[in-house]
Amino acid sequence: MSTPSTRTEAWSREQLAENPHERQDKPERVRSMFAAIARSYDLNNRLHSFWRDQAWRKTAVKLADVQEGDEILDCACGTGDLTLAFASTKAKRVVGTDFTQEMLDIADTKLHDSSGRVSFRQADAMNLPFDDESFDVVSIAFGIRNVADPKKAIAEFHRVLRPGGRLVILEFDEPRNPVIRMGNNFYCKTVMPMTATLIARDRSGAYRYLPKSVETFMKREEMQDALRDAGFSDLAARPMTFGVCVCHAGRKPGS
Template sequence: MSVKDRFPVAGLTEHPVRGAAIIARSVQVSKALNKRFIWNLRGICEWVTVEVYTHCVMTEVQTQPDEAVIRAWEDAELSDLHENEQKSVKVRAMFNAIARSYDLNNRVHSMWRDEAWRKHAVKRAGVNAGDRVLDVACGTGDLTQAFAKRSRAREVIGVDFTEGMLEIAGHKKDRLHRELGNRLSYEQGDAMGLRFDDQSFDVVSIAFGIRNVQEPSKAIGEFYRVLKPGGRLVILEFDQPSNPLVRWFNGVYCGTIMPRTATWIARDTSGAYKYLPRSVTSFMTRSEMMDAMGDAGRKGITSTRKFEMSVHVLSERLFEALVEGNRSLARSIVNEQLNEGVSPELMLTDLFWPTYEMIDKLHREDQISSLAYNLSTRLFRVLVDQTSRALIAGSNAEPVGRNVFACCGTCEGSELGAQMAVDLLEAAGFGVRFAGGGVPMDEVRQTVQESSPDVLLMFCSNPADLPDIRETIDALHEIGACPNTQIVVGGGVFNRAEGLAEEIGADLWASHPLELVDAMIDDADIRATPEQRTVGRTRKTPISKAA
């Protein structure tokens, strides 16, 4: 079972033009099938483009036939609706017809999840203070307002070609605080022919609208055109569940139940709620969307760029192979990328580490069985060993002159995370001794006293291992052993409890292996202050709440 079968995911693809950076992520939108399983009826695909810089010819908004003579969507038209020559006119008439009940239907039929999806899109867009944001196909302005409310954007402009939707958006704007309203504006326009200058926006977004555009590739070309170098394109769109059971239930709900109840709420005669579910099932897949983005302007992608662009897909494939214990498939995924020239370091940091964190999280939340967890972590160790050999063999880093003694908690997840961290440290030029898990802490303390390493690295994913780490740090500080040894901690338990690493007296910590390597190089002199340490005072354990 793939990740997408367990819960809807927003696949984040950052798409380059002219050597732009690309990253891909998979992020959870809602929980796995449970008492609130209806939330899983729909998945979202979110494509985000970073560092885009291209020039496209600006298209004119075509003159459309009189909407009054356009008939509602007929059943016969729904079999090939995206090729309908009058699609844009019908879509505009349709949204004008349902504008006043649009927000209510969205809330009711998404179980109020649509607001959370938009908030997530704003977060992923990474809006900086002073940015200009363009929200295309803004509808009634939900995402446009979310950008104004939840970011420090200097200006947020919503564009839509439907007068009725813009009228509702304007009424909602009038109810906002003056400061927000001053940063927010709406205007009528077509996604395929934006009026704005080249390279004039830091963020361009379109939520649940790209499938309603007559020519999506033309619209994407316009998005690229108006984005500044380094700009972000956020496309939020529905996707089909791949799990057969969830897909069947989704089909019943979206194909039968929702059209009837939504049509009743809207008193609609335009066929909007026949069109909308069909427009999802017949629209592009994520990979087809990436191809469309490429056709709109992406050229000259390197093997590394291709890897980063599709890493969310690779992560799903790898996850499925791992939890099933499919060793040949897992090896072939890794070998395929290494043979195409993807660096071992990138494999560890951008594919292995996020997949490892996903497996660890699902196991903590009882969304995968102990069997699946053991199969995945043990097979993962084999893949990490394979990739790390290539990493270290190909490393030409100069020695940094610092020796690390590393140990970790007893669980398999801690060992796996620690191994990735120490392999990256070794490739970066550190001298590393890795004791693994299960070593009594009194032996760790004795080794540190005798060998005086530059760094003591302790890695922990399981809260149950935390007391031993805390006791070791306290003991070393209390007896004044190895005052020059920097104590560094890492692992998921510290990521989930803010301030925990500082509280237990660690000198340094990082949430990601690459950050750990950089911090240990750049911050070699940092030491914890006496006020941070738990020696001689009552110890708090915030882990139970944070984990």
């Protein structure tokens, strides 16, 4: 397993004074960031979501409405938590992809299925190495915000889905209640960057990037508009944990 240095700074405070989504070098910085924090990623997810991240993934699996024999693609799968949650369903095949190999290295250690039904491979969500209409379900958890062009990735999801296929997207959002939003902002921008950085022994700036990337990313209605523009129908958006996280769902028209 590769062990990248956690001392390499992917995101400086000066760089995050601007919108990180507008940087041309965003993909390289995101890849470097995730390579640096891969080993502590799961622990930080559990601690800093107060163990809610697993419940959010269970909701995504439920909204995906997996049927027996379905083939599922989990994009930006990271260390494989959502991929493996889908593996507990009656799906025929589950594929997890991510463009950071160090994250996939961790995912591979969790895989205890020798049948080949579940697999991981390196791939970019904006250029998926799969034929048109290859999957019945496509998912992405906390990853659409990190791709260089989210709308291009959504178009790819639509391309690889079969008619009638389902898309589920988990993503952070800003709570609408002003009091909850203020508390969440303090936690995400002040507390979490310190504690998560200590746990990860990280110097990449990952936990400075996280709140800034959420703040500057498309909001709930904008995401729904992007899905609609890409051709998805039967759209739904389910806020969870006071609106900190939203599960978006849509369907590719057809039988």
